[in-house]
Amino acid sequence: xxxxxxxxRRIDEHTALGSKIEISLAEAYGYILAENVLAPISMPPFRxxxxxxxxxxxxxxxxxxVVGEVQAGIARNSAxxxxxxxxxxxxxxxxxxxxxxxxxxxxxxxxAVLNIDKMPPLKANIRPKGEQxxxxxxxxxxxxxxxxxxxxxxxxxxxxxxxxxxxPKVGILVTGNELQQPGQPLREGQIYESNSITxxxxxxxxxxxxxSLERVGDDLGETVNAVKKLLQNCDLLLISGGxxxxxxxxxxxxxxxxxxxxxxxxxxxxxGKPLWFGTQGKKKVFALPGNxxxxxxxxYVYVWPALRKIRGxxxxxxxxxxxxxxxxxxxxxxxxxxxxxxxxxxEARQLGAQASSMLKSFAICNxxxxxxxxKEVINPGEEIRYIALDxx
Amino acid sequence: xxxxxxxxRRIDEHTALGSKIEISLAEAYGYILAENVLAPISMPPFRxxxxxxxxxxxxxxxxxxVVGEVQAGIARNSAxxxxxxxxxxxxxxxxxxxxxxxxxxxxxxxxAVLNIDKMPPLKANIRPKGEQxxxxxxxxxxxxxxxxxxxxxxxxxxxxxxxxxxxPKVGILVTGNELQQPGQPLREGQIYESNSITxxxxxxxxxxxxxSLERVGDDLGETVNAVKKLLQNCDLLLISGGxxxxxxxxxxxxxxxxxxxxxxxxxxxxxGKPLWFGTQGKKKVFALPGNxxxxxxxxYVYVWPALRKIRGxxxxxxxxxxxxxxxxxxxxxxxxxxxxxxxxxxEARQLGAQASSMLKSFAICNxxxxxxxxKEVINPGEEIRYIALDxx
Numbered sequence: 001x002x003x004x005x006x007x008x009r010r011i012d013e014h015t016a017l018g019s020k021i022e023i024s025l026a027e028a029y030g031y032i033l034a035e036n037v038l039a040p041i042s043m044p045p046f047r048x049x050x051x052x053x054x055x056x057x058x059x060x061x062x063x064x065x066v067v068g069e070v071q072a073g074i075a076r077n078s079a080x081x082x083x084x085x086x087x088x089x090x091x092x093x094x095x096x097x098x099x100x101x102x103x104x105x106x107x108x109x110x111x112a113v114l115n116i117d118k119m120p121p122l123k124a125n126i127r128p129k130g131e132q133x134x135x136x137x138x139x140x141x142x143x144x145x146x147x148x149x150x151x152x153x154x155x156x157x158x159x160x161x162x163x164x165x166x167x168p169k170v171g172i173l174v175t176g177n178e179l180q181q182p183g184q185p186l187r188e189g190q191i192y193e194s195n196s197i198t199x200x201x202x203x204x205x206x207x208x209x210x211x212s213l214e215r216v217g218d219d220l221g222e223t224v225n226a227v228k229k230l231l232q233n234c235d236l237l238l239i240s241g242g243x244x245x246x247x248x249x250x251x252x253x254x255x256x257x258x259x260x261x262x263x264x265x266x267x268x269x270x271x272g273k274p275l276w277f278g279t280q281g282k283k284k285v286f287a288l289p290g291n292x293x294x295x296x297x298x299x300y301v302y303v304w305p306a307l308r309k310i311r312g313x314x315x316x317x318x319x320x321x322x323x324x325x326x327x328x329x330x331x332x333x334x335x336x337x338x339x340x341x342x343x344x345x346x347e348a349r350q351l352g353a354q355a356s357s358m359l360k361s362f363a364i365c366n367x368x369x370x371x372x373x374x375k376e377v378i379n380p381g382e383e384i385r386y387i388a389l390d391x392x
Numbered sequence: 393x394x395x396x397x398x399x400x401r402r403i404d405e406h407t408a409l410g411s412k413i414e415i416s417l418a419e420a421y422g423y424i425l426a427e428n429v430l431a432p433i434s435m436p437p438f439r440x441x442x443x444x445x446x447x448x449x450x451x452x453x454x455x456x457x458v459v460g461e462v463q464a465g466i467a468r469n470s471a472x473x474x475x476x477x478x479x480x481x482x483x484x485x486x487x488x489x490x491x492x493x494x495x496x497x498x499x500x501x502x503x504a505v506l507n508i509d510k511m512p513p514l515k516a517n518i519r520p521k522g523e524q525x526x527x528x529x530x531x532x533x534x535x536x537x538x539x540x541x542x543x544x545x546x547x548x549x550x551x552x553x554x555x556x557x558x559x560p561k562v563g564i565l566v567t568g569n570e571l572q573q574p575g576q577p578l579r580e581g582q583i584y585e586s587n588s589i590t591x592x593x594x595x596x597x598x599x600x601x602x603x604s605l606e607r608v609g610d611d612l613g614e615t616v617n618a619v620k621k622l623l624q625n626c627d628l629l630l631i632s633g634g635x636x637x638x639x640x641x642x643x644x645x646x647x648x649x650x651x652x653x654x655x656x657x658x659x660x661x662x663x664g665k666p667l668w669f670g671t672q673g674k675k676k677v678f679a680l681p682g683n684x685x686x687x688x689x690x691x692y693v694y695v696w697p698a699l700r701k702i703r704g705x706x707x708x709x710x711x712x713x714x715x716x717x718x719x720x721x722x723x724x725x726x727x728x729x730x731x732x733x734x735x736x737x738x739e740a741r742q743l744g745a746q747a748s749s750m751l752k753s754f755a756i757c758n759x760x761x762x763x764x765x766x767k768e769v770i771n772p773g774e775e776i777r778y779i780a781l782d783x784x
Contacts, residue, residue: 025589026589029593029596029597041578043583043750044583046580046581048583052636052638071569071570071610072568072569072570072581072610072640073568073569073570073571073581073582073609073610074569074581075579075580075581077580089639090636090682091568091570092581093580093581132745132750139752140752140755140756144756147597148590148591148593148594148596148597148688149590149688149751149754149755150751150755151590152586152587152590152593152684152751152755153684153750153752153754155574155585155586155589155590156574156583156584156586156684157574158575158584159575160573160575161575176464176483177464177465177466178463178464178465178484180550181552182417182547182548182549182550182551182552183551183552183553186433186437188438188467188469188485189464189466189467189468189485190437190465190467191435191437191440191483191548192549192550193547194547194548197417198543198547199540201539201543201544202540204421205540217465218464244444244482245444246444246481246482247444247479248481290482290483292544292548296540296541358435358524358545359541359542359544359545359548360524360525360531360532360545362541362544363536363539363541363544363545364536364542365541390783
């Protein structure tokens with residue numbers, strides 16, 4: 001049995017950044033940029049009018065002759081002489097001969113004659129070429145999370161693909177004779193299987209939308225074959241249940257037969273003590289406890305940071321926060337406790353129903369309180385560390 | 393021109409909760425529960441062993457005879473007499489005749505003889521039927537956000553569909569002759585079109601994965617037809633660009649011709665002043681400014697809360713936070729300013745490059761500072777309100 005810190009450290013040692021791949025910008029939401037991005041064009045790419053009005057050569061004249069018009073999107077470079085003006089619209093290319101744009105509200109127009117009511121300063125209302133970005137500028141750094149603004153910014157520079165870190169291919173193997181699928185009638189002795197959908201949704205939230213899923217009964221041969229099949233196609237395998245030492249727990253043996261080497265088994269924590277972690281080359285296997293809340297606790301504490309690291313998140317280690325405890329917590333177990341709680345305005349309130357077979361309190365909590373193994377009591381008003389589940 | 397508060401109020405008045413629909417639990421991630429959910433079964437659904445060991449009738453005997461075995465998932469109710477024990481595993485149904493489970497570590501077994509090394513209290517290691525949930529209990533309330541734990545909890549109760557509030561069908565119309573698609577060569581006078589992908593990604597993040605998209609040039613007929621087509625299939629339409637009063641801005645006229653009635657046009661804010669909002673029956677149209685950063689600002693401030701309300705989020709209004717300002721902000725405009733910033737550890741730092749045509753600062757910010765219209769200066773150390781963009 002190892003400590004929580006040791007388990008995190010060993011998982012970290014066996015976890016490497018994903019490869020660089022190029023994907024479509026439209027599919028890149030939530031991915032992490034794998035290279036520094038240099039601007040392939042200047043922005044704006046030409047001298048651009050920032051207003052609707054008239055482009056002209058600045059002078060003290062009070063009247064100009066309108067000789068043409070430039071809409072946005074028109075490539076033509078309208079020629080104009082001193083004393084001439086060109087009608088222009090927001091976003092349009094300013095003619096090379098013009099040095100100023102006057103907004104339409106400060107003019108009076110009669111046919112081709114433009115009367116200047118209030119001349120702006122020289123160069124007014126023109127965005128110089130490259131004002132915001134020059135060709136070759138470093139515009140986004142490796143490690144940037146591709147949110148809607150980053151993706152839009154890259155689209156505005158003309159990118160339609162983007163280099164990102166490849167997320168792992170993840171498999172889920174659910175074991176257990178007692179498990180029935182939701183929507184089917186429940187026979188005596190059965191319970192509904194919820195770990196696969198819980199893990200799939202948690203993975204989706206962690207940036208892994210597609211998952212390979214297998215289900216087997218408590219049978220060694222079936223388990224060996226399912227592990228083999230999943231490890232052929234996946235970089236990371238999550239196994240649910242079958243990892244205890246009962247006569248019908250075959251997961252450990254099935255992993256050995258597939259040459260998955262144990263890195264650790266059992267952590268000094270509650271819930272989630274029988275977590276098993278091992279590797280087969282670069283592939284990783286987490287065998288999670290079958291109890292739903294234990295399984296999800298282990299996912300949040302151990303699997304999620306590993307996924308962030310592979311996906312390229314620079315600050316992949318879970319940042320713990322602190323809050324003031326409302327009601328006392330006793331820890332006679334000598335183990336680290338992870339307790340479902342709500343934290344608001346800096347106050348932490350432990351929820352009832354912490355049972356490891358129950359997801360209800362997880363469904364309504366936003367924090368996992370962390371009680372150190374050597375801390376027998378935490379009193380109201382004391383600070384307690386926690387993981388903010390809504391900010392993972 | 394109206395105030396920010398007035399704009400939010402008028403949008404709110406025209407926005408109603410979505411209809412109830414029943415969807416597959418596997419597709420329900422991020423949706424909001426539209427009804428209170430009552431438990432259709434008890435959990436656990438039978439008396440369940442919480443350990444690997446032996447089920448027996450408690451007594452002071454030191455030896456029992458093993459007469460059978462119950463694995464998890466076995467429906468059979470093994471009969472046993474006083475002085476007899478049944479081998480049992482975690483999660484298995486405890487025989488009706490047994491009242492206690494002794495863990496295997498506290499026994500010594502020789503063939504059919506089970507020696508008790510340490511008898512636990514009566515009823516030990518048995519989870520009573522319905523210990524966690526009784527049939528008919530209220531287990532999740534209307535308004536619960538369906539995260540991984542809530543979905544897993546519902547799966548564990550046997551649900552494979554779930555009642556949720558229907559999100560709106562959203563359309564995007566992008567207008568502008570100057571726009572070129574990313575990945576294509578840029579001609580003189582053109583810029584890359586980034587608003588559609590930015591809005592699509594922001595909508596995805598706001599729980600709207602699928603969007604209908606149309607693009608038109610600056611042409612009245614095309615714009616009228618595109619608005620008509622999109623409003624046939626969508627509940628909410630976002631239009632990008634063409635809403636100013638230039639000679640080639642046809643959006644307002646196209647909306648009038650489609651009998652979309654103006655609720656307001658122009659807000660006393662910077663950026664995003666020319667926001668237009670209107671309705672056609674229950675359908676809503678936001679005509680957003682064409683400048684990328686103005687468009688995204690309006691999305692965050694006005695569209696996102698409306699989407700949350702329709703989708704059933706109880707606390708749909710954006711919660712503003714406060715931080716201490718690091719460097720001074722001047723506001724000579726008499727308008728509300730929305731400024732891209734980073735907030736960490738309660739300190740707000742305004743980013744450079746606030747230009748409304750630029751998404752770069754949006755790509756790396758996590759907050760939108762709110763400067764009141766009547767506040768000419770905010771000094772370092774003063775509190776400033778902000779919208780936390782990573783917690784919308």
